[in-house]
Structure formats: C-alpha cells, structure tokens
Amino acid sequence: MGKPTGFLEYNRVSAQMEEPKERIKHFREFKKYLPIEEQQKQGARCMECGVPFCQSGDVLGGMVSGCPLHNLVPETNDLVYTGNWEQAYLRLSKTHSFPEFTARVCPALCEAACTCNLNGEPVGTKENEHAIIETAFERGWVKPQVPKVRTGKKVAVIGSGPSGLAAAQQLNRRGHQVTVFERSDRIGGLLRYGIPNMKLDKAVIDRRVRLMEEEGVVFKTGADVGKDIKAAELQKEFDRIVLCCGASNPRDIKVPGRDAHHIYFAVDFLASVTRSLLDSGLKDHKFVSAKGKHVLVIGGGDTGNDCVGTALRLGAKSVTQLEMMPKAPDTRADSNPWPQWPRVCKTDYGQEEAIAVFGHDPRIYQTTVTEFIKDEKGDVQKAKTVKLESKRDEKTGRMNMVPVKGSEEVIDAQLVLIAAGFLGSQKYVTDAFKVSVDERTNVATKPEGYETGIPGIFAAGDMHRGQSLVVWAIREGRKAAEEVDASLMGYSNL
Ligand SMILES: Cc1cc2nc3c(=O)[nH]c(=O)nc-3n(C[C@H](O)[C@H](O)[C@H](O)COP(=O)(O)OP(=O)(O)OC[C@H]3O[C@@H](n4cnc5c(N)ncnc54)[C@H](O)[C@@H]3O)c2cc1C
Numbered sequence: 001m002g003k004p005t006g007f008l009e010y011n012r013v014s015a016q017m018e019e020p021k022e023r024i025k026h027f028r029e030f031k032k033y034l035p036i037e038e039q040q041k042q043g044a045r046c047m048e049c050g051v052p053f054c055q056s057g058d059v060l061g062g063m064v065s066g067c068p069l070h071n072l073v074p075e076t077n078d079l080v081y082t083g084n085w086e087q088a089y090l091r092l093s094k095t096h097s098f099p100e101f102t103a104r105v106c107p108a109l110c111e112a113a114c115t116c117n118l119n120g121e122p123v124g125t126k127e128n129e130h131a132i133i134e135t136a137f138e139r140g141w142v143k144p145q146v147p148k149v150r151t152g153k154k155v156a157v158i159g160s161g162p163s164g165l166a167a168a169q170q171l172n173r174r175g176h177q178v179t180v181f182e183r184s185d186r187i188g189g190l191l192r193y194g195i196p197n198m199k200l201d202k203a204v205i206d207r208r209v210r211l212m213e214e215e216g217v218v219f220k221t222g223a224d225v226g227k228d229i230k231a232a233e234l235q236k237e238f239d240r241i242v243l244c245c246g247a248s249n250p251r252d253i254k255v256p257g258r259d260a261h262h263i264y265f266a267v268d269f270l271a272s273v274t275r276s277l278l279d280s281g282l283k284d285h286k287f288v289s290a291k292g293k294h295v296l297v298i299g300g301g302d303t304g305n306d307c308v309g310t311a312l313r314l315g316a317k318s319v320t321q322l323e324m325m326p327k328a329p330d331t332r333a334d335s336n337p338w339p340q341w342p343r344v345c346k347t348d349y350g351q352e353e354a355i356a357v358f359g360h361d362p363r364i365y366q367t368t369v370t371e372f373i374k375d376e377k378g379d380v381q382k383a384k385t386v387k388l389e390s391k392r393d394e395k396t397g398r399m400n401m402v403p404v405k406g407s408e409e410v411i412d413a414q415l416v417l418i419a420a421g422f423l424g425s426q427k428y429v430t431d432a433f434k435v436s437v438d439e440r441t442n443v444a445t446k447p448e449g450y451e452t453g454i455p456g457i458f459a460a461g462d463m464h465r466g467q468s469l470v471v472w473a474i475r476e477g478r479k480a481a482e483e484v485d486a487s488l489m490g491y492s493n494l
C-alpha cells in the first residue's frame with residue numbers, strides 16, 4: 001500500500017524540462033525523467049487512501065475525474081515503491097494497452113483526482129506509468145503476445161489511431177485475424193500526425209506497431225476505405241468491422257478573407273511538419289513554413305498550444321493565440337471542488353516557450369477574428385479582431401459570447417492556424433457503411449455500446465465519442481473489442 005507516511009516524508013518531484021529557449025531548437029522530447037530510485041520514492045507518496053478516485057473514471061460535476069481505463073493506480077504505485085517493476089508492468093497491462101502513449105500525452109485525470117490534492121500535491125502517477133513501461137521495454141519484458149489458437153474469424157479495423165490500435169491489439173490477442181486499414185502513409189492517427197514529435201516521439205509508435213505486427217496484426221497503409229476500398233467488399237471479406245476513423249472534420253472560421261493564402265487548419269500544419277521531419281529531418285521543405293512570420297493561432301486549447309510550440313521551433317517572428325472564452329481562474333473555484341476535474345488556467349509547454357522568447361503569454365482571451373486581410377498576391381497579412389463578452393440571450397435564456405462594440409483591432413498575421421475544434425465524423429465513411437450519426441455527427445450506437453444500427457459494424461474512439469483524449473480512445477477501442485468478441489464467440493474474456 002505505498003508508504004503510509006510517504007506523502008509526509010517525500011515531496012512531489014517531477015521530471016525536469018529542458019529550458020524553453022533550448023528545447024525550441026529541436027523537435028525531440030524534452031522531459032528528463034527521474035532516475036528509477038527517485039521514481040520509487042514518488043510511488044511511496046501513494047497512501048492507498050481508501051477513496052481511490054484516481055482509478056474511478058467517474059463523471060463528477062459534468063466532467064470525468066480519475067482514469068477512464070480504471071488503471072489500478074494505488075496497486076501500481078505500491079509496486080513502484082517496492083521496486084517490483086515487472087509486477088507493476090503486468091498489473092498495468094491488465095487495464096492498459098499502450099501506457100507508453102498516455103505516460104507522455106495524458107492530462108493525467110488520475111492525478112487531478114488524487115486525495116493528496118486536498119493538502120498538497122498529487123502522487124506523480126503519470127511519471128510512475130512512464131517509468132513502469134519504459135523499464136519494461138528496457139528489460140525486455142514487453143514481448144509480442146502471439147495467440148496460441150486462432151478462431152478463424154476475420155475483423156477489419158478502419159483507422160489506426162489509438163482506438164483502432166487498441167481494438168486491433170485486443171481482438172488479435174483473442175485469436176481473431178485482424179487487418180487495420182489506414183488511409184494515411186503511416187500508422188498512428190493523431191498520435192502520429194496530430195500530436196507533435198516533442199510530445200510523443202514517433203519511434204515510440206513504431207516500436208509498438210512492430211510488436212503488433214509480430215503478434216499477427218496486418219497493417220495496410222494508403223488504404224482509404226469508402227474511396228479506394230469499397231465498404232461492401234470489406235463487409236463480404238470480414239466477419240466484423242470496427243470503424244475508428246476519428247473526428248477529423250475541423251471547425252472553420254467563416255469570415256471575409258478566408259480564401260487568402262497561408263490559412264491552414266491546425267492538423268494540416270502539424271501533420272506537414274511531422275511528415276517532413278520523419279521523411280527528411282525537415283530537409284525536403286515540404287511543410288508549412290512559419291519562419292520569420294507573424295503567426296496567428298485561432299483557438300486557445302491544446303491543439304492551439306501544439307501550433308504555438310511548433311511555430312516557435314520553425315522560427316516564427318511572433319505568435320498570438322486567440323481564445324473566445326474568458327481566462328479560467330488560476331486556482332479551483334469553490335464551485336469546482338476536489339475530486340472534480342479542475343477547471344483552472346493551464347500554461348502548457350508551447351505557451352511557456354512563447355513567454356520565454358517574447359516575454360509575454362501568447363494568449364488573448366475573449367477575442368475572435370472578424371476578417372482576414374490579404375495583399376495583392378492574395379497572401380494573408382493581417383486579421384481584424386473583436387473582443388467578446390458574455391451576455392444572456394433574452395429569448396433562450398442562454399449565455400452567449402457577443403462582440404463588444406468599438407473593441408475592433410487589426411493584428412499582423414502572415415500565417416493563420418485554425419485550431420477551433422472538430423465537428424465529428426466524415427460523411428463519406430459513414431455513408432459508405434450506411435451507419436447513422438447523432439446531431440454532432442458522431443456515429444450512433446446502442447446506448448453504452450459500440451455496435452451501430454448495421455449488424456456487424458462497430459464504432460469506437462473520437463468517431464463515436466467525439467473529439468476527446470488518447471486515454472478515452474484506448475478505452476473505447478478495448479471496450480468495442482470486447483463487444484465484437486462477444487458477438488463472434490458468444491462470450492468474451494477480454
Ligand atoms: C493536435 C492535437 C493534439 C492532441 N494532443 C493530445 C494530447 O496531448 N493528449 C491527449 O490525450 N489527446 C490529444 N489529442 C486528442 C487525441 O489525439 C485523439 O482524441 C485521439 O487520437 C483519437 O483517437 P482515434 O483513434 O479515435 O482517432 P484518430 O487518432 O483521429 O485516428 C483516426 C485514423 O483513422 C484514419 N482514417 C479516417 N478515415 C479513414 C478511412 N476512410 N479509411 C482508412 N483510414 C481512415 C485517419 O487517417 C486516422 O489515422 C490531440 C488532438 C490533436 C488534434
């Protein structure tokens with residue numbers, strides 16, 4: 001049970017970050033993790049408090065608190081403390097498919113729900129997870145798990161993001177023959193071409209994909225289902241189909257001047273940089289350049305932050321990030337108590353880097369763009385902005401963000417990156433399989449389930465849940481696999 005007095009004896013110590021001005025010189029991961037002995041002490045801080053919200057994944061106050069995978073957090077923390085690294089790896093593997101991804105990119109819902117928050121800092125569960133999985137890889141414990149018996153059933157997984165990979169891994173380990181179809185040139189979905197390399201080194205994905213290939217999963221890249229490959233062909237060839245195509249319809253900013261050159265959706269920009277990085281170390285110059293430009297990022301969320309960090313690494317002259325909503329408080333409001341997810345202002349790595357380079361936070365709150373201004377060549381040069389305030393709509397009673405008269409400004413913008421969220425699944429895929437969608441264009445399934453209205457076709461991940469997190473995508477993939485397995489075998493032991 002960890003060390004009962006550990007949280008009193010040891011302070012929380014986290015990985016060191018490379019200095020912002022140094023790390024923007026490269027695209028490598030920049031966290032320097034603790035030596036393994038130090039990490040053990042961090043495990044000791046977990047007191048197995050008896051109210052482990054950390055592993056609950058429950059909805060509290062409208063947001064999920066605790067790990068959606070229900071990782072056995074107090075148990076793995078204890079095994080870290082006692083140095084039983086192999087047992088810790090085996091315990092973590094009971095609930096998790098890819099700890100190496102979440103240990104790098106998860107917002108750590110477990111830590112937000114940790115009881116130590118009540119009077120101090122939470123247990124460093126995410127970095128304990130990193131130590132467990134990387135120690136397991138280093139010591140050769142992560143081996144391909146080839147099924148002893150094959151069931152003779154064939155499953156197609158469409159999309160190779162974390163939900164598709166999790167579904168494929170589970171179904172293959174159960175003995176079904178799994179083929180993953182991916183329209184992109186490389187496997188990984190947004191792990192590969194959304195999340196930048198400095199947050200998740202792409203070699204980490206390659207390492208996992210190699211293992212899955214050794215386990216028997218077949219990957220087909222450049223395979224756009226619904227375009228190059230007909231849905232009907234797959235339905236004939238496979239016993240079950242799992243749609244894991246993500247929520248890749250970006251929300252646009254439809255204002256005058258939107259047709260100007262050098263206005264991109266965030267993921268197109270980020271993908272161009274990562275692809276060029278992987279193909280040639282950026283030497284092919286086949287990426288959207290930010291060098292010497294005033295960069296405007298529209299959207300104050302995590303994707304916007306990744307654009308800020310990437311634009312800085314490419315040599316942007318300035319970076320401004322617009323957010324429609326007001327700044328969140330720096331500490332929890334009384335109406336947002338523990339163990340709810342804390343609705344507080346987070347300054348992420350890209351913003352930290354912008355502060356180090358330019359001396360101020362790149363975010364401007366309660367502001368949006370009303371027009372893009374282009375030059376005679378059609379290149380965007382500036383953006384007109386307006387301040388927003390929250391006002392109640394007299395008819396509906398709802399609070400809306402509305403423009404403040406006389407607050408218009410013009411700012412420099414030679415590269416605009418739209419990071420305003422996603423609108424759900426893509427129509428050509430849902431049409432191809434004739435599956436219904438809900439009002440948010442997420443694929444509709446049975447309540448609490450994953451099967452669509454078309455027998456034998458399932459959906460998981462962002463395509464089913466809407467834009468979310470890697471940890472949720474993994475949970476969805478695992479849960480969908482369980483349902484697929486039960487539908488094939490009459491029961492499931494996944
Ligand atoms: C820039 C960015 C940064 C993010 N950072 C984080 C983070 O730090 N932490 C976090 O937890 N979450 C983060 N997220 C969210 C997270 O990446 C997603 O929630 C998660 O990847 C969703 O997984 P998925 O498997 O459902 O879909 P995706 O990862 O979107 O994968 C879907 C895959 O399906 C493929 N596909 C689509 N249609 C077809 C078709 N017709 N045929 C074949 N293949 C197809 C796509 O090419 C893609 O590879 C981020 C998202 C973005 C955009």
Ligand code: SF4
Pocket residue numbers: 066067068069071073102103106107108109110111125126129471
């Ligand atoms: S997956 Fe995320 S929420 Fe779950 S234990 Fe790991 S870091 Fe915490």
